[in-house]
Amino acid sequence: MAERLFVISVAAKLAGMHPQTLRQYDRLGLVTPIRTSGRGRRYTERDVRTLQRVQQLSQEEGINLAGIRRILALEAQLEATQAQVRRLAEAQADQARSAHRVFMADSSGQVYASPNTRVRVRRIAGLLPPAR
Numbered sequence: 001m002a003e004r005l006f007v008i009s010v011a012a013k014l015a016g017m018h019p020q021t022l023r024q025y026d027r028l029g030l031v032t033p034i035r036t037s038g039r040g041r042r043y044t045e046r047d048v049r050t051l052q053r054v055q056q057l058s059q060e061e062g063i064n065l066a067g068i069r070r071i072l073a074l075e076a077q078l079e080a081t082q083a084q085v086r087r088l089a090e091a092q093a094d095q096a097r098s099a100h101r102v103f104m105a106d107s108s109g110q111v112y113a114s115p116n117t118r119v120r121v122r123r124i125a126g127l128l129p130p131a132r
Contacts (some may be wrong), residue, residue: 003045005034006043007042011041012034013051016052022041028069030050030065031047031050032067033047054072091103
């Protein structure tokens with residue numbers, strides 16, 4: 001499904017702002033809308049949420065626009081870091097699952113993982129390399 005895009009007047013209405021405010025925020029780099037070939041601005045739903053966040057920080061918290069820009073940058077950095085941590089945790093879990101799988105070969109030589117089989121390996125002196 002394609003992402004919904006809004007022209008500046010609709011995005012401004014959804015965010016509870018004047019279109020000129022959105023233009024100013026674009027110039028300041030607080031929100032960077034998609035540009036059409038004719039240079040028109042198109043705002044995503046995420047952009048509208050960011051505009052609402054800017055308004056909340058400004059009006060309710062009394063934070064100036066420079067502070068808001070820094071907050072938004074830190075939130076984006078945190079979100080990217082959290083996504084990376086999730087990817088690394090998934091990769092580590094996948095690696096841990098595959099590290100203890102048993103592989104088998106049929107009479108034709110085809111190798112496959114044995115389903116739901118885990119094995120403990122006893123290290124017998126001289127037969128297996130030492131554990132790492």
